[in-house]
Amino acid sequence: MTNSTNTEKAFELATEQYESLGVNVTRALERLREVAISVQCWQGDDVVGFEGNDGALGNGLAVTGNYLGRARTPDELRSDLELAYSLIPGNHRLNLHALYGEFNGPVDRNEIGVEHFAGWMDWAASQGVKLDFNPSYFSHEKASDGFTLSNADSGIRQFWIDHGIATRKIAAAMGAAQGNPCINNFWVPDGFKDTPASRKAPRERLAASLDQIFAEALPAAHTLDAVECKLFGIGSESYVVGSHEFYLGYAISRNKVLCLDAGHFHPTEVISDKISSVMMYVPELLLHVSRGVRWDSDHVVTYTDELQAIMQEIVRGEFLERVHIGLDFFDASINRVAAWAIGTRNALKAVLAGLLEPTEQLEQLEQSGDYTARLALMEEQKMMPLGAVWDYYCQTSGVPVGAAWLEKVREYETSVQSLRSSELGTANA
Incomplete structure (x- = not known):
């Protein structure tokens, strides 16, 4: 047999x-085929991007490990993604950060345009992949003091406001081209390492900056604005301007998509318990499915109780049409394509478990x-x-059953990834 x-x-x-x-298994599988996971581009290159800098991370971001084969160019990253998608059942999306454009020379973040992502749009169309987007408010000299949109310096604030406006135009162009809304997610890492004298003033500046960014109404058929909350981070342990309460209120009052990241809360706090509550008040929800270990460490998604609970809540609440599922982890200690395959397959398994309940x-x-x-x-x-x-x-x-996908990753590692320069392919520790 x-x-x-x-x-x-x-x-x-x-x-x-x-x-x-x-339980109608046939119907469950039909619904699962409609679920599109937004796969994060930054797992493939350790959040370095293609701006031509030295790849040094900042603003509370850190990637550990130095596994061979980091993608160093857009073409290498796209090649890795194509293999990953071939190992994952269903048709899925790609989540791009603004620092992953094809710039061909110095382009500061307030000057990026649709032309810098034309290659990604062409590739996505050829692969049948829909795109999502993110402004990049980190790893930049104008974010070195830990503040961007809430910075007390009006000039720096304006720089980052212009960056946000530019990303919305790019996201809208992506959505128009693909005939499906491109979600543009705003995560702003601003905060203090120690106790601030004023918690109020930075939040007032952040809200005012966001209002300027979102001032122009863009077609919902082209792009959706999402705002992402966080409890703490490295270098902002005592105070993050964009807290859960801040962004929940902002999303409700401005009719924005709220983003909940599984690693952005207290270690004993889970987002599965929040879904049914926030869905009463926000139009749509974006999830960044991750696995924090003691802190917001963005480990590869495994088949945990919390992952199952998140997907159960989406299914039980009949939220599949209003919840966008994205992934957010970056691990350079293992093969990066394998990380995508493991995390995305686990997310889908959990959705299936919810549908079969x-x-x-x-x-x-x-x-x-x-x-x-x-x-x-x-x-x-x-x-x-x-x-x-x-x-x-x-x-x-038409994808490998069981662990058979791992052999394909091993073959690719030997024939492609191992040939990449170890000097250029080192990860940030």
């Missing part, structure tokens, strides 16, 4: 088990007050044959 036949047989048995609980039955038990049966069914659900359905989904999507 071939591996393909084994996968189909296992899927048939799994389908019977799920259907005994009233007998949600209606669980809610009926809850409404009837039968909490005993609710708990029993939730626990029994954990042993259902999710893996058999996942393997079938991979097989029918």
Whole structure:
């Protein structure tokens, strides 16, 4: 019996088990095929970008490890991404940061334009990949004191305001070209290492700067503005201007997309518990799915309880149409393409687990007050044959089943990544 036949047989048995609980497996897979994960470009090159600088990170960003084969050019990064997408079932997106343009010479961030991302747009169209975007408010001389849009210096503030305005125009052009909104996510790392004398003034300046950036109304069919909150960071342990409360209020009052990053909160605080609350008040939600270990360390996404809880909340709340799922991790201690494959496949597995849950039955038990049966069914659900359905989904999507994808990464590492200059390919420690 071939591996393909084994996968189909296992899927048939799994389908019977799920259907005994009233779960429509066929419908679950149909819905999963519609889920597009926004894969982060910065995993492929350790958040260095293509501005031609020395690749030194700043503003609380750090990448550990020095695994061979870091992408050093847009073409190398695109090659790595093509392999990663070939290992992941479904059709997914790419999340680009502004420092990844093709500049061909010095271009400061307040001067970037659509022309610097034309190559990315052409590549995305050829690959059937939709683009998302981000301004880059870090690793720049005008961010060296830890403040950008909330800086007390009006000249520096204006520089970063102009950068934000430029990125919105780029995102709108991307969305118009791809016929699908490009989400432009604003993460601003401003903050103090120690206790500030005024928490109010920087937040007033940040709100005023954002209002200037968003002053021009752009078509929602082309781009959506998102704002991302954070509790703390390296170098801003005591105070981050753009806190959760700040951006929740800003998103509600300005009708913006709110971005929740799984690593941006207290180590014992989870974003799965926030989803149903914030969705009552914001039009749409962007998630940066990550895995913080003790701090906002952006580890590769693994199949954790919290990952499953995040996706359960999206499915249970019927939020799939209003929640945009993106990834945010960067690890230079392992093969970077493998990191994309592991993290994205795990995110999709968790979505599938949520879709295969007998949600209606669980809610009926809850409404009837039968909490005993609710708990029993939730626990029994954990042993259902999710893996058999996942393997079938991979097989029918034309991607490797199980860990077979790892061999393709090994071959690529030997034939492509290992040939890249070790001197140019070093990561930031």
